[in-house]
Amino acid sequence: MSVYMVSEKDAKKLKPSLMAGLIFVLGIVAVLIGQISLNMVLTQDAYQLRSLTIEKRNLATDVQIIQEEVSSLSSPQNLADAANMLGMVANPASVMIDIDNDKIFGEPAPARADGSEVASANLVANSALGTVSEFSMATVASGELEVSVETANLASSGLVLQSGLIPASPTR
Amino acid sequence: MGTHAKLSRRLGAFAVFLFLMVAVLGFRLVDFQVVRAAEIQEQSLETRKITQTMSSLRGDILDSSGQVLAKTVFRYDVNVAPKRVGPVFQTIDGVRTERSVDEIAMDLSQLLGIDYGELILKLEGDSEYSNLAKTVNAEIFNAIRDMNVPWVFFDQFEDRLYPMGAVAGNVLGFVGSDGTPLAGLERQYNTCLAGIDGQETYERSAEGVRIPSSNRTAQPTENGGALNLTIDANLQFFAQQVLADTVNNLSAEWASAIVLDVETGKILAAAEAPTVDPNDPAAVEGADRGSRIFQAAFEPGSIMKALSAAMVLDTGTADEFDTVTAPDRMQLDFDNEYIKDSFSHEDFTLSLAGVLRYSSNTGMTNFASQIDRKVRHDYLQKFGFGSVSPLMFEGESSGILHPVAEWDEMTNLVTTFGQGISVTSLQMAYAYQAIANGGVRLDPLLVESCLNEDGTVAYAPTQHATRVVSTASANLDLELMEKVVEFGGVGKTAAIPGYRVAGKTGTAELKDGSGYGEEYAISFYGIAPAEDPKFVVGITIYKPEGVSNSSKATPPFKAIMQQALKHYRIPPSTTESRSVPSNKYGEVDEND
Numbered sequence: 065m066s067v068y069m070v071s072e073k074d075a076k077k078l079k080p081s082l083m084a085g086l087i088f089v090l091g092i093v094a095v096l097i098g099q100i101s102l103n104m105v106l107t108q109d110a111y112q113l114r115s116l117t118i119e120k121r122n123l124a125t126d127v128q129i130i131q132e133e134v135s136s137l138s139s140p141q142n143l144a145d146a147a148n149m150l151g152m153v154a155n156p157a158s159v160m161i162d163i164d165n166d167k168i169f170g171e172p173a174p175a176r177a178d179g180s181e182v183a184s185a186n187l188v189a190n191s192a193l194g195t196v197s198e199f200s201m202a203t204v205a206s207g208e209l210e211v212s213v214e215t216a217n218l219a220s221s222g223l224v225l226q227s228g229l230i231p232a233s234p235t236r
Numbered sequence: 237m238g239t240h241a242k243l244s245r246r247l248g249a250f251a252v253f254l255f256l257m258v259a260v261l262g263f264r265l266v267d268f269q270v271v272r273a274a275e276i277q278e279q280s281l282e283t284r285k286i287t288q289t290m291s292s293l294r295g296d297i298l299d300s301s302g303q304v305l306a307k308t309v310f311r312y313d314v315n316v317a318p319k320r321v322g323p324v325f326q327t328i329d330g331v332r333t334e335r336s337v338d339e340i341a342m343d344l345s346q347l348l349g350i351d352y353g354e355l356i357l358k359l360e361g362d363s364e365y366s367n368l369a370k371t372v373n374a375e376i377f378n379a380i381r382d383m384n385v386p387w388v389f390f391d392q393f394e395d396r397l398y399p400m401g402a403v404a405g406n407v408l409g410f411v412g413s414d415g416t417p418l419a420g421l422e423r424q425y426n427t428c429l430a431g432i433d434g435q436e437t438y439e440r441s442a443e444g445v446r447i448p449s450s451n452r453t454a455q456p457t458e459n460g461g462a463l464n465l466t467i468d469a470n471l472q473f474f475a476q477q478v479l480a481d482t483v484n485n486l487s488a489e490w491a492s493a494i495v496l497d498v499e500t501g502k503i504l505a506a507a508e509a510p511t512v513d514p515n516d517p518a519a520v521e522g523a524d525r526g527s528r529i530f531q532a533a534f535e536p537g538s539i540m541k542a543l544s545a546a547m548v549l550d551t552g553t554a555d556e557f558d559t560v561t562a563p564d565r566m567q568l569d570f571d572n573e574y575i576k577d578s579f580s581h582e583d584f585t586l587s588l589a590g591v592l593r594y595s596s597n598t599g600m601t602n603f604a605s606q607i608d609r610k611v612r613h614d615y616l617q618k619f620g621f622g623s624v625s626p627l628m629f630e631g632e633s634s635g636i637l638h639p640v641a642e643w644d645e646m647t648n649l650v651t652t653f654g655q656g657i658s659v660t661s662l663q664m665a666y667a668y669q670a671i672a673n674g675g676v677r678l679d680p681l682l683v684e685s686c687l688n689e690d691g692t693v694a695y696a697p698t699q700h701a702t703r704v705v706s707t708a709s710a711n712l713d714l715e716l717m718e719k720v721v722e723f724g725g726v727g728k729t730a731a732i733p734g735y736r737v738a739g740k741t742g743t744a745e746l747k748d749g750s751g752y753g754e755e756y757a758i759s760f761y762g763i764a765p766a767e768d769p770k771f772v773v774g775i776t777i778y779k780p781e782g783v784s785n786s787s788k789a790t791p792p793f794k795a796i797m798q799q800a801l802k803h804y805r806i807p808p809s810t811t812e813s814r815s816v817p818s819n820k821y822g823e824v825d826e827n828d
Contacts, residue, residue: 139401140470156795187484190400191515192515
């Protein structure tokens with residue numbers, strides 16, 4: 065190892081330039097800024113990911129709520145109760161019409177609310193029923209309903225079947 | 237010593253020190269970066285890595301048309317941290333408002349349906365945890381979450397929902413509060429329905445923020461498969477409605493109805509009353525939580541005669557014109573035993589159709605006892621009695637068919653009309669399916685398939701066919717059974733306008749100690765349309781009060797069969813039944 069003694073003048077010449085120092089410092093600053101920017105972008109992405117995950121989870125919850133409502137409304141128990149509330153009565157006396165041979169199979173009979181082997185109201189338990197069909201005066205004109213049921217009964221009592229033939233429509 | 241020499245020595249010492257420092261640091265560097273690199277990296281990862289379990293969802297159970305019978309939903313336990321309870325400040329539209337604990341408690345008590353006073357007590361204390369409500373639904377969860385109360389938090393968990401309630405509840409089974417399948421298909425097909433929980437790891441920064449792209453899936457989440465049943469939920473509901481009404485009206489212990497598709501062996505409905513709502517299994521007695529169609533064996537009584545008649549025809553023992561004498565009481569030549577009919581009558585001369593029409597025990601005995609007992613036992617086995625079905629439903633009964641060597645003289649005779657043997661509703665239904673299907677019995681199907689989440693088939697049952705009797709014998713037997721519905725005292729009430737129906741009534745006395753008591757299991761098993769069978773419907777009503785014949789079993793049969801024919805758009809019969817001797821003189825009835 066050698067050590068050299070230089071004059072003051074020469075020492076001044078050997079002094080590092082300001083420009084080089086500035087470039088060095090600026091370089092370091094630039095690297096730091098770059099690092100911070102990258103970090104910010106990554107962090108921002110992470111927050112966005114988290115926000116989207118939460119949104120997805122909330123939407124999935126909304127879907128579940130709606131699906132449960134639909135399941136409840138479309139369950140046979142709700143449909144049976146709703147039909148019953150509307151005054152509908154199950155009619156076990158179904159009648160088949162053979163169009164080709166102009167024949168009717170079965171005895172047409174008006175549905176009765178009592179004494180039928182086919183229950184009209186729901187008898188099958190379902191504790192999962194949440195949202196059920198509701199009928200108010202706004203959705204069902206009960207007065208008109210009664211009239212229409214009565215009219216239907218009158219019409220059916222006036223139906224006369226002759227030797228199993230399909231009755232001709234009065235409009236034909 | 238000169239200044240130069242001093243300086244040189246110091247510099248030399250400094251250089252040595254520097255070299256040593258670099259050497260030490262270099263050594264540490266190599267140690268950290270090379271020698272212990274893996275270990276240190278692992279330690280570092282451990283502090284950053286978070287492992288989380290991704291719950292798999294249990295698969296749905298669907299009916300034959302894809303309607304959901306069981307599904308997995310999320311439920312929530314609502315908890316608070318009493319230590320942190322305090323007023324909540326919120327900024328709404330730029331206005332900072334304060335909501336007091338009382339106001340929040342009032343809202344919570346309304347949403348959760350808890351008494352306000354009770355709820356307030358749960359908010360007091362110094363703990364970090366107090367449960368307010370368990371198993372609340374997503375709607376309530378959403379409403380509470382939207383309140384943005386920082387001291388309210390939730391535990392989310394999976395729960396099982398049966399949207400149709402008790403529809404097919406008896407076969408679906410149910411799961412416990414911890415998700416463990418406890419009964420029925422839920423338990424039997426747990427391998428299909430249960431998924432595999434996934435495991436995911438990610439890294440997080442010193443600030444606790446998840447580092448994107450650091451996700452590693454250690455175990456992918458595999459949700460459970462979808463179990464597709466052969467059950468038609470609409471028909472099942474209809475049948476359950478009919479049975480519930482029947483059990484109420486007759487004050488019966490229970491009733492069951494099974495609907496089989498003749499051509500495929502699929503069980504379209506397996507209805508029972510009373511039955512279980514899997515959403516709330518505790519609401520019914522333990523005995524009502526299973527499925528009696530598979531699990532309850534009973535002496536079938538006269539419904540067995542249709543099968544004995546098939547044996548008589550198939551063995552060539554008699555044809556439709558052959559007759560036997562059928563007294564109302566027949567003394568046997570051993571142990572002073574006798575066999576009698578259910579009603580008093582003069583001696584009839586009965587053909588096989590007549591035996592079915594009048595449900596004569598003596599007539600059936602005289603026909604079928606001509607067949608060797610071993611041969612009859614073999615037929616019974618081929619019909620499927622005495623063994624569990626390939627469905628292997630949990631707790632399924634095999635019924636009781638004693639080995640032929642153990643048949644005493646009485647058992648040998650009474651098995652021809654359904655005593656000395658016990659069967660399940662399912663067994664009797666698929667025995668009738670064999671008659672309806674040209675003598676070929678198909679394994680019954682309850683599960684169509686189990687499909688993985690990606691649609692691939694994880695499981696599909698294999699079905700075997702067993703020829704029990706010849707096609708000719710089966711078809712002729714059907715024609716004989718039609719006479720039950722055309723002329724039988726009770727059988728007539730099973731007639732469905734427009735369709736040819738074949739069937740047989742059964743009124744089995746139930747054992748009371750060593751003998752038979754005053755209680756009955758009444759049945760009607762029928763097939764329609766007789767000329768091209770589509771469905772078997774079997775009704776059994778157990779211990780109806782004050783009922784001693786099967787007249788109460790035909791209305792539910794008729795209602796359910798009629799519904800099945802209507803539901804599946806089966807066109808009415810276009811042919812008439814053939815005239816077959818069936819009256820008490822062994823002749824064709826004058827109305828036939």
